[in-house]
Amino acid sequence: MVNLIHAELRKLLGLPTAWVGLVLGLIAAPALALLSAGATRQAIERGIAGDPSDTAFQPLGIGLLGALILGVVAVSSEYTSSGEDAPGARQMTTTLAAMPRRYRLVGAKAVAVSLLVAVQGAITAVATLALTEMVLGPLVPPAEPGRAAAAVLYWVLLGLLAYALTLIFRSGVITLTVLIVNSSVVSVSYLLTKVTPLAAYLPDIVGAHMFLNDVGDVDIAPLTAGLVMTAWVAALLGLGAWLFDRREA
Amino acid sequence: MIGALRAEVIKLVTLPSLRLTLALTWAVTLLLRLTDPPRGVVAYGQIGVLVLGVLAAGHEYQAGGQIRASLLAVPRRPLLAVAKIVALTATAAPFVLVTALLAGEPGATGGLLLDLLVAAAVGTVLRHPVGATGVVLTAYEIGVPLVRTHLPDVALPSLPVWAAAAIVISVATFCRREA
Numbered sequence: 001m002v003n004l005i006h007a008e009l010r011k012l013l014g015l016p017t018a019w020v021g022l023v024l025g026l027i028a029a030p031a032l033a034l035l036s037a038g039a040t041r042q043a044i045e046r047g048i049a050g051d052p053s054d055t056a057f058q059p060l061g062i063g064l065l066g067a068l069i070l071g072v073v074a075v076s077s078e079y080t081s082s083g084e085d086a087p088g089a090r091q092m093t094t095t096l097a098a099m100p101r102r103y104r105l106v107g108a109k110a111v112a113v114s115l116l117v118a119v120q121g122a123i124t125a126v127a128t129l130a131l132t133e134m135v136l137g138p139l140v141p142p143a144e145p146g147r148a149a150a151a152v153l154y155w156v157l158l159g160l161l162a163y164a165l166t167l168i169f170r171s172g173v174i175t176l177t178v179l180i181v182n183s184s185v186v187s188v189s190y191l192l193t194k195v196t197p198l199a200a201y202l203p204d205i206v207g208a209h210m211f212l213n214d215v216g217d218v219d220i221a222p223l224t225a226g227l228v229m230t231a232w233v234a235a236l237l238g239l240g241a242w243l244f245d246r247r248e249a
Numbered sequence: 250m251i252g253a254l255r256a257e258v259i260k261l262v263t264l265p266s267l268r269l270t271l272a273l274t275w276a277v278t279l280l281l282r283l284t285d286p287p288r289g290v291v292a293y294g295q296i297g298v299l300v301l302g303v304l305a306a307g308h309e310y311q312a313g314g315q316i317r318a319s320l321l322a323v324p325r326r327p328l329l330a331v332a333k334i335v336a337l338t339a340t341a342a343p344f345v346l347v348t349a350l351l352a353g354e355p356g357a358t359g360g361l362l363l364d365l366l367v368a369a370a371v372g373t374v375l376r377h378p379v380g381a382t383g384v385v386l387t388a389y390e391i392g393v394p395l396v397r398t399h400l401p402d403v404a405l406p407s408l409p410v411w412a413a414a415a416i417v418i419s420v421a422t423f424c425r426r427e428a
Contacts, residue, residue: 017380069383076379172379173300173303173304173378173379173382177300177382177386180383180391181296181390183391184386184390186293186296186390188281191284191286194284
């Protein structure tokens with residue numbers, strides 16, 4: 001299993017797109033914290049910023065695009081044809097020849113994605129929180145380590161969610177479209193919360209409750225949110241692994 | 250020119266991925282109209298149009314490298330680039346109009362067409378549908394709204410300017426780069 005994880009990590013780190021995801025995730029949140037510092041300070045001074053302890057954590061919700069990309073390319077790269085002139089030849093064929101037990105392969109990939117995203121999320125969280133502390137100073141309360149850890153966990157779970165969805169759809173375009181749109185201002189999940197309050201328990205919305213106090217209109221305790229999100233990810237990963245086991249590669 | 254145009258139109262109308270994207274876009278647009286979203290339904294139809302543009306431009310670079318067959322048939326690159334853009338605009342216009350009608354805002358057709366051309370230009374430059382989808386959607390749905398809310402002083406160029414710049418860059422890269 002250790003060899004397998006090692007192999008998956010090396011494959012993932014050999015992909016240019018994975019590096020785009022890694023760097024994007026590392027840069028986006030601190031950059032946003034710096035760029036929006038002026039507007040945020042004004043908002044806090046005018047008292048329209050909502051919960052001030054959320055301020056430092058808000059940029060982290062944007063940076064997790066990098067985690068999404070990592071989760072997607074871990075699967076989509078395997079299905080891309082490896083040579084221009086041999087459209088049928090795919091990395092997946094080689095991978096399965098080396099590791100025919102498919103459930104173990106799915107597990108190893110999940111561990112590789114989680115490890116990378118956890119490291120990325122931890123570095124980004126520390127950098128973003130330190131930067132916010134530096135530029136906003138006494139305007140925001142000091143960040144609690146527990147919430148920072150929850151934010152990193154949220155990153156890992158979203159990376160795994162992207163991984164599971166790509167396993168199910170076998171297409172990076174669909175997963176990326178769904179997840180990017182849902183983390184933006186025209187989020188379909190958010191729209192559904194206006195229709196039924198139950199939609200607040202959809203995986204991409206409930207996870208934010210783990211480290212933010214002000215999300216939408218529904219209040220969910222951080223622990224409940226974490227459990228619900230973990231259950232979603234586990235279920236989708238199970239479905240993805242089962243489909244992967246049954247389907248021809 | 251006519252021959253190149255015809256070939257490009259045939260390629261576009263026979264691709265299953267484009268039909269699927271269009272069908273999904275229409276279905277989602279119709280469904281979302283029921284919920285009456287605060288930002289209007291066009292914002293959601295726009296997502297489908299962007300994916301459509303990326304796939305329409307990127308499909309020739311996928312497995313098999315069809316772009317080399319196209320260039321063998323039409324070696325003059327500026328001609329092929331222009332034919333591609335004209336064919337995409339002409340073929341997509343009626344479908345985009347239907348999308349706008351389904352969203353209840355026929356006036357949005359022009360804007361959606363320009364969005365389509367921007368997405369196609371990004372797809373041509375990046376040559377990788379998954380990467381291009383990520384870039385286009387991130388820029389449209391996260392980047393631009395972020396700049397608008399957090400940096401209201403920065404003036405963003407209007408859509409026609411964007412589209413023209415994107416098309417010029419994509420044609421220039423297409424003509425200069427090894428396929």
